[in-house]
Amino acid sequence: MLYQKLLTGWPMPNLMRRQILSGMSHKKIHLPTKVCVVCLRPFVWRKKWERDWENVKYCSKKCRQMAN
Ligand SMILES: [Zn+2]
Numbered sequence: 001m002l003y004q005k006l007l008t009g010w011p012m013p014n015l016m017r018r019q020i021l022s023g024m025s026h027k028k029i030h031l032p033t034k035v036c037v038v039c040l041r042p043f044v045w046r047k048k049w050e051r052d053w054e055n056v057k058y059c060s061k062k063c064r065q066m067a068n
Helices: 002-008 014-023 061-067
Strands: 033-035 042-044
Antiparallel strands (some): 033 042
16 A cells, blocks of 8 residues: 555655654655656656666556557
8 A cells, every 4th residue: 555655656644654764764765756658657766677767768567568
C-alpha cells in the first residue's frame, strides 16, 4: 500500500512519513520522479535504475514495448 502511494506520487500522511524517516534517518525520503512517455503516469526512482536513471523513459517493460 505504501509502495503504491510512492509509485503514484500521492502525498504521504505525516505520521507515515515520520515513521519512515525514523526508520532510516540517514536517507532522504524524497525520491526523484519522472512521467512515463507512453502512459503519462508519474513513476518514482527505483534501485534497479540507479545507474541509468537519466535514460529511463518508461514506467514498465510494457510501456517500453508499446513505444517500440
Ligand atoms: Zn508507462
